[in-house]
Amino acid sequence: MSDIMAISRHRMGTDGEGITTLVGFYGCLLDCKYCVNHNCHNSERIRADYTAEELIKVLAVDEPYYLMTGGGVTFGGGEPLLQAEFIHEVCQKMSKKWHRTIETSLYATWEQVKLLAKDIDYWFVDIKEINDEIYKSYTGKSNKNVFTNLHKLVNLVGVDKICVRLPLIPQYNTKEDRDKSVNYIRKKIAPNLTLDIFDYIRC
Numbered sequence: 001m002s003d004i005m006a007i008s009r010h011r012m013g014t015d016g017e018g019i020t021t022l023v024g025f026y027g028c029l030l031d032c033k034y035c036v037n038h039n040c041h042n043s044e045r046i047r048a049d050y051t052a053e054e055l056i057k058v059l060a061v062d063e064p065y066y067l068m069t070g071g072g073v074t075f076g077g078g079e080p081l082l083q084a085e086f087i088h089e090v091c092q093k094m095s096k097k098w099h100r101t102i103e104t105s106l107y108a109t110w111e112q113v114k115l116l117a118k119d120i121d122y123w124f125v126d127i128k129e130i131n132d133e134i135y136k137s138y139t140g141k142s143n144k145n146v147f148t149n150l151h152k153l154v155n156l157v158g159v160d161k162i163c164v165r166l167p168l169i170p171q172y173n174t175k176e177d178r179d180k181s182v183n184y185i186r187k188k189i190a191p192n193l194t195l196d197i198f199d200y201i202r203c
């Protein structure tokens with residue numbers, strides 16, 4: 001069973017190729033000060049439990065759109081990796097023709113990341129900031145395992161399947177800090193990794 005916050009259909013240009021359905025999961029171990037999904041931390045919420053088969057049935061309604069546009073399903077949140085086993089089951093059972101995207105901070109165990117390595121076609125990684133003090137002040141946690149996970153993920157699936165998001169976070173980092181994040185990733189992770197650098201916070 002799963003713990004789903006929302007299912008959003010007919011999305012274009014926001015989270016993956018073609019027309020997609022976003023499946024947003026509850027739960028996240030970070031506490032970003034500008035989190036746009038604060039509901040994902042709400043323990044009083046009404047739970048929406050689906051089995052893998054039930055979720056696939058909901059997703060399948062839009063299969064013609066996926067096939068026409070090269071779209072499919074995007075797993076987001078909250079932090080979808082916290083429900084990696086459920087996502088793995090869904091990916092094993094759903095059509096191989098549906099494109100699979102995940103939006104994650106990589107703040108999870110390596111086992112959770114690795115479990116989905118063969119299931120996911122494209123990874124949007126919201127890395128936020130390389131400076132650990134800034135990361136801690138913004139999220140409440142250290143980013144050490146995030147960079148370990150990113151390094152291992154690049155080695156496992158290759159740079160072509162990953163886009164790293166680097167935002168400017170008002171009152172937390174500066175353009176100079178962000179430049180340092182870019183340089184670190186280029187030098188220490190992979191020189192040709194796709195980076196999405198933007199001047200506002202969107203997750």
Ligand code: SF4
Pocket residue numbers: 028029030031032034035036037038040077078079105203
């Ligand atoms: S990683 Fe995303 S869901 Fe989690 S606290 Fe940060 S913005 Fe919110």
